[in-house]
Amino acid sequence: MLSGSELWLLRLMADRGLALLDASALLMVIEERGELRVAASSGNVSVRLRVLPVEGSALGALYKSGSALSLDRPRGNEAPWLHELGIEGRAVLVAPLTMEGHGGGLVIAVRSDNRFRGPDESALAAFAASVAQRLAAERSVEIERLRYGMQARERERTRWARELHDETIQGLGALRLRLANARDAGDQQELSGAVDTILEGLGTEIEGLRHLITELRPAALDELGLVPALEALARRAQAIDGLEVRTEIELGSGSHEQRFDPELESTLYRIVQEALTNVSRHAKATQAVVRVVERDGQVVASVTDDGQGIPTQTQGSRTPEEELKGGFGLAGMRERAELVGGELELRPAPTQGTVVRLKVPLAGRPEQHPAAGSQEGAGSPALA
Ligand SMILES: Nc1ncnc2c1ncn2[C@@H]1O[C@H](COP(=O)(O)OP(=O)(O)OP(=O)(O)O)[C@@H](O)[C@H]1O
Ligand SMILES: [Mg+2]
Structure with a gap:
């Protein structure tokens, strides 16, 4: 799944690409787990199908070819994937997005009234390379964030463990000792005194645990x-x-x-x-x-x-x-x-x-x- 910040980046880049190529529409297609998804689009376009399988679709075949493409006045049989996406145009330009170690994608630019020329093709290729690079950077930040999050959680658990150890376990341990001593002494009065103290102590411990639970999960936020x-x-x-x-x-x-x-x-x-x-x-x-x-x-x-x-x-x-x-x-x-x-x-x-x-x-x-x-x-x- 693309994260929120990756989607945001793709949307931002789609707007930039649109302006850069003076296109009427620009689509960012990303491959994820065997599917191609139109993750962002910019310009005057309404995409009919936003998700297509890599296997068995014309868009999938285009993606797997891994090559760039420029078409002027494309006919239906020339670019059946245009039909799949439900987009039309006078000219289309495609550049592959290649990301090391991740699924790739496609950048598709469309013009409604003009053809694309040589410089446009190199501009789109350079643009696609920069999208891929920024997306890869965003992903590594994302992974770093996850790892960091796990460390933070681990440290937090250590803190709660310490709290439970120092407070609750110490407290309960003392109560147990008191009870055991009173039992061993065999004195009825001592035993009943101990029971009172222990009941009170248990109340304090329960209060402490309640407090800890509230701290662990701020239910107030949800409620x-x-x-x-x-x-x-x-x-x-x-x-x-x-x-x-x-x-x-x-x-x-x-x-x-x-x-x-x-x-x-x-x-x-x-x-x-x-x-x-x-x-x-x-x-x-x-x-x-x-x-x-x-x-x-x-x-x-x-x-x-x-x-x-x-x-x-x-x-x-x-x-x-x-x-x-x-x-x-x-x-x-x-x-x-x-x-x-x-x-x-x-x-x-x-x-x-x-x-x-x-x-x-x-x-x-x-x-x-x-x-x-x-x-x-x-x-x-x-x-x-
Ligand atoms: N508002 C403050 N005024 C004065 N000193 C502060 C204030 N906030 C933090 N400190 C100082 O900074 C130190 C570190 O704070 P920190 O929250 O990291 O640790 P702690 O409160 O001592 O322990 P813990 O938060 O792990 O239970 C404190 O021990 C205290 O000396
Ligand atoms: Mg503190």
Whole structure:
């Protein structure tokens, strides 16, 4: 499957190719798993069939020939694949797309009133080569992103494992010991005292696990949508840590709530969450402001506090972040930011305190999130 960013690239390139060749239509055909798909088209064209099998279709035969082609006033039997696609034109030009190690494709240019000449043929060949090159580059970035994503997930699991080990297992272990001791002592009163303590301890552990589950999966995002979920985070920080948290969220217009794709929404949520946790844990702040705005084709999210600021550098050459050792939080935030093609900065706030800012360009992101509440598993009672 072509990814969202690959499709976006092909659409962009189709528009460029159309202008470059002064064509009336330009099609990008990509081979995937034995099928040829018109992945992008530009100009005045409506394609009848967008997917054709490589085996058994005229377009497939053209693709397999691997050669370039130029036809003036093509007749039906000369180019039956034109009929398959349902396109017509005075002249057509075809150049193969060849990508190492991947399926290839075709670039097809059509003119409705003029023939193509020699220079057009070389222009299309050069254009096809650059499309292939950029697509291959995009694919390797995509693979890199997947690999990076797996590493990030692995690290996150390690973090949860550590949390379970240090908190829950230690806690339950202590309770078991207490119970075993009371049993061995053989004293009825001691035993009943121990049962009380253990019941209370179990309650605490259950509470801890609940908390962990909420952190693992922000159900609020599915159930409420991004804006209320962010506001809930702010309220939670306020309630638990006594921090005064203000939210300034400007997304979408009027009553229509802006939704982003799920990956971007959970990135925004997680980064704001970690930044607020850091404010509570480290900043000694009294106030924090969560700002999320969409502007100039990007979404910018920041968490600003009025606390003591990030620890000062002891050696001039190191960045503040290099000074901060041990935590997973900042590294995780940075990784999440990079996975959505964004960037994260951590710097002193203008007067005092710290600001963490995430910027993510919106161009080329996948389709927007479906309406709130319709997501699979939303409100799952198992996680309630
Ligand atoms: N808002 C802030 N104000 C002051 N110091 C901060 C702030 N945010 C982060 N820091 C400093 O940066 C360090 C690294 O943060 P990071 O989130 O990576 O780790 P952590 O919070 O210590 O641990 P973890 O997030 O893995 O539980 C913190 O230990 C703290 O010293
Ligand atoms: Mg942290």
